[in-house]
Structures are given as structure tokens and as C-alpha cells.
Amino acid sequence: MWRKKGFLLLVIFTFSIQTTIISPDADNSIVPKDNRKTKISAHRGGKGLFPENTLYAYQQAVSRWHNCLLEGDIQITADNIAVLIHDATIDRTTNGQGAVKEKTLNELKALDAGYKFSNDGGKTFPYRGKGITIPTLDEVLEALPEHTFLFEIKSATINILPIVEPILKRNMQDRVYLASMYPLVIEKIRKEYPQIKTCFTVSDSTSFLSALRGDKWDEYIPPAQMLAINDKMESYFNLNEDEMKKIKEKGIQIVVFSINSIEKIRKYINSEVNWILTDYPDRVEQLELEAGKNTSG
Secondary structure (H helix, E strand, O other): OOOOOOOOEEOEOOOOOOOOOOOOOOOOOOOOOOOOOOOEEEHHHOOOOOOOOOHHHHHHHHHHOOOOEEEEEEEEOOOOOEEEOOOOEOOOOOOOOOEHHHOOHHHHHOOOOOOOOOOOOOOOOOOOOOOOOOOEHHHHHHHOOOOEEEEEEOOOOOOOHHHHHHHHHOOOOOOEEEEEOOHHHHHHHHHHOOOOEOOEOHHHHHHHHHHHOOOOOOOOOOOOOEEEEEHHHHHHOOOOHHHHHHHHHOOOEEEEEOOOOHHHHHHHHOOOOOEEEEOOHHHHHHHHHHHHHHHHO
8 A cells, every 4th residue: 555755654544235255265264253452454455365455355354353454445436436446457456457447336346356366476366256346445344344444545536525425324434544645635535524534644744743853742633543654764754662652642543564574573563553554464463472472471
């Protein structure tokens, strides 16, 4: 989801609807739900393990890591429906070609969203022909109403109604966080739908850092509830553990993205961050279990 830019991003991190778990033949084992606290945030549903941004991926993620944060990407179709897909085109993840914004929902639903997924370098494609489609935002929210989501709005659209309408309809404004690289998108959402949680844009970061490192922090009222950084940003802005504690005391959660190496996952498990956005939630789980054993031992 997140592009590695040299700036600070704050986030308040969105036909018939299929609400049952899709059951492809491959990797369909279901682990009992675990209510323990976790830092797992499944990047595009755990794109290293499942076809990204699909209902199947999200359902598999919550069946294994019940309290994880689910992350995804929003594009708008030609007929003004919010769908979950990262790229502006369908080429990389489906058996189709062309721009999402030029396709109707019916056209997108005819595609195989598991077609290109392979976890062995292209030797096998275990999710082809399993009925996995590009989901609408509304489908995902209806299927998983008790879970928490972070969605990035990928385009510089001013057409926000297809995005906010499903959130409000499902009464999930307290569970869905919206982010965007485009400040005007977020400003419009804030102005017209203040009950929707939104991200701080890059233009908000100056006042945030000024307050954090100045004498105005006590008076500072954060317009966001989540801070998203990557490890390079953390080093660039020299954020330390004491500052992260101060940020969290303001009710702002901290998300670090996108972390896949064992070394970096271990670092952030033992840090002040709330969420570790990763392609491989199973790696975070394993290291959390190890950390728990070491603590209890």
C-alpha cells in the first residue's frame, strides 16, 4: 500500500454479496479464532500468502489472526462502485487487461482475481479457477462487520460518495480508517463526512512534528488517530521511543509499513508501535509467540 517517500504520513486509518468463506482447494485450513492481542496488520489481506485485496484473503486472515488490522486499497469503477484492488489496472493480479476506472463492476466480476497469485515464483498458481473475484468495498464490510480496516484511496478522485456510503450504510465509521496520498481527497472527506476517520496528509506533518517537539503538545488536538511510518521515515525523522509514547498518549496508534524481514519484525514487536503492516502475518505471529514465551520464561 504505502510508497516509500521521504515524508511523514499520519493516518486515521475502506450483484449479490458473498458472505461465506470462499473455499479454494488450496490452503483452506481454518485455525480457531484467537482473541489474544496482536500487532499483526495484514497488508492487502496478507498478499504473500493469499491473492491480494480479495474477500478470500481477508477471511483467511481473520480466521487465523482474529484481532489483526486488515489493510487494502480502493479504486472506483466506471459505474461508480468502490472496489478493492491496488493497481490502476487489472493486468498484474487478474486474467484481464485495462484500467479499473474504465471497467464496470460486471466486467470486473467476470475476472479471476486469483489468477496471477503464486508463492513459488510462478511454478504453480493454486488459486486459479477457484471463484475468487475482485470484491466491492461493501461486500467486504458486510462479510466482516466486527473487524477493523485500513484502506488507502489510490486515485486523486473527488468522487468520494462510493467510498463513504458503504461505510456509513454498514455503520462501520468506528472500524474503518481511510488514507490517501492526495491531500485534497482527505480534506473533502473531512469536510463533508467528519464522522469518517481519515488520514493526516503530508501537509499536516509539519504542524504535528512542530507540536511534538515544541511546547504546544499538550494543547495539540490530533485530527488523526493513527500514524503510519516506514523504517526509513523513522530514521529520517529520528523518532524515538519516548516520542512514540507521547504520540500514543494522545490516542494516536502507530503503524509501521511494510515489514517482512524477520529482523525488522522482531525489532517492531519489541517497540512502541501498535501495528506491523506485513505481507506475511504468519511471521509476525511466530515471533510474537516466541517473544511471549521468552517473557513468560
